[in-house]
Amino acid sequence: MISRRTVIAAATVAAMVPGLPSDAAGDDAPAATISAYCDALLAAMKEGKALGFKGRYDKLAPAIRRAFNLPQMTRIAVGPGWTNLPADQQKQLIDAFSDFSIATYANQFDDYSGERFEVDPKPTPANNGDAIVNTKLIPKNGDLVALNYLMRKGENGWQIVDVYLSGTISQLAARRAEFSAVIRRDGAAGLIDVLRKKAAQLAG
Numbered sequence: 148m149i150s151r152r153t154v155i156a157a158a159t160v161a162a163m164v165p166g167l168p169s170d171a172a173g174d175d176a177p178a179a180t181i182s183a184y185c186d187a188l189l190a191a192m193k194e195g196k197a198l199g200f201k202g203r204y205d206k207l208a209p210a211i212r213r214a215f216n217l218p219q220m221t222r223i224a225v226g227p228g229w230t231n232l233p234a235d236q237q238k239q240l241i242d243a244f245s246d247f248s249i250a251t252y253a254n255q256f257d258d259y260s261g262e263r264f265e266v267d268p269k270p271t272p273a274n275n276g277d278a279i280v281n282t283k284l285i286p287k288n289g290d291l292v293a294l295n296y297l298m299r300k301g302e303n304g305w306q307i308v309d310v311y312l313s314g315t316i317s318q319l320a321a322r323r324a325e326f327s328a329v330i331r332r333d334g335a336a337g338l339i340d341v342l343r344k345k346a347a348q349l350a351g
Contacts, residue, residue, distance in 0.1 A: 175268055175269070175270075176300075176304065176305045177270040177278045177280050177296075177298040177305040178266055178267065178268045178269070178270055178280050179305075180213075180214055180280075180298065180304070180305045180306065180307070181214070181266050181280045181282055181296055181298075181307075182264075182266045183210070183213070183214070184210055184211070184213075184214035184307075185264035185266060185282070187206070187207060187210030187211075187214075188207070188210075188252070188256055188264075189259070189262070189263070189264070190206070191203045191206045191207050191252075191253075191256055192256050192257070192258060192259040192262070193259045194206070195256065195257040195258045195259060196257070196258060200253055200254065200257075200349075200350055200351055201350070203252075203253040203256065203257065204249055204250060204253040204350070207249060207252050207253055207256070208249050211248065211249050211252060212245070212249075213303075213306075214306060214307055215248070215306060215307045215308075216299065216301060216303070216306035216307065216308050217241065217244060217245040217248060218241045219299070219301070219306075219308055220244070220248075220307075220308060220309070220319060221240055221241045221244040221245075222237075223308070223309075223319050223323065224244065224319055224322040224323050224326050225240060225323075225326055225330070225335075225338075226323055226326070226327055226330075228330060228335075232335050236335050236336070236339075239339050240335060240338065240339055240342075243338075243339045243342035243343050243346070244342055246342070246343070246346045247342045247343075247345050247346040247349075250345075250346040250349040250350055251349060253349070253350075254349040254350075254351075260286075260287055261286070261287030261288075262284060262285065262286050262287065263284075263285050264282060264283065264284055264285070265282065265283040265285060266280065266281075266282050267280060267281040267282065270298065273297065276299075276300065277297060277298060277299050277308075278297075278298045278299075278305070279295050279296065279297055279298070280295070280296045280298055281293070281294075281295055282294045282295070282296060292312065292313070293312075293313050293314060294310065294311070294312060295310075295311045295314050296309075296310055296311075297309040297310070297311070326338055329341055
C-alpha cells in the first residue's frame with residue numbers, strides 16, 4: 148500500500164481558490180493530462196519490482212516531463228533570485244530539479260497493491276486562467292487521499308505547476324522553503340549539488 152509519505156513525495160496541488168473566470172471552465176484537457184499521468188504511475192507500480200529503479204525511472208520520465216512544467220516549477224521553487232542567475236546555472240538547476248523529481252517518483256512508486264486513482268473530469272477555475280484538477284488516490288484498504296493539481300496552460304498545453312495534499316499542503320511551498328535555505332548558505336551551485344546528491348541517493 149502506498150504510504151502517506153509516498154503521496155506527499157509524489158503527487159499534490161495548491162490550496163483551492165474561489166472560482167474565477169477562466170478559459171479552463173468546461174475544458175477537460177487539464178483532467179486528461181492528470182488521467183494520463185495517473186495511468187503511467189499505475190503502470191510503473193504494477194511492474195515496479197521487475198523494472199527496478201532504473202526501469203521505473205525510464206518508464207516514468209516521459210510521462211512526468213509531459214505532465215509537469217518542470218522548468219517553471221524550478222523557477223518558482225528557487226524564488227525571486229532566479230532572474231539574477233546566469234543562463235547556464237538556470238539550466239543546471241532545471242536539469243537537477245527534473246532528475247530529482249523523476250527519481251523521487253521512481254523510488255516511491257515501486258509496488259502495486261490494488262490502488263486506483265479517481266480524477267474529476269471537470270476542473271475548478273483558479274486565478275489567472277489556471278485550473279485545479281481534483282484527484283483521489285484510493286487504496287485497496289484504508290482511507291483515500293485527496294490530491295489537487297494546479298494546472299497552467301503553456302506552449303506544451305496544460306501542465307502541472309504545483310501539487311497539494313488534502314487541498315492545502317503545497318509541494319512547491321515546501322520546496323521553496325528548503326531551497327531558499329540552501330541558496331542563502333551555499334548559493335545556486337550548492338543547491339545544484341544537493342539536488343544531484345538527493346537524486347543519487349534515491350537511485351540507491
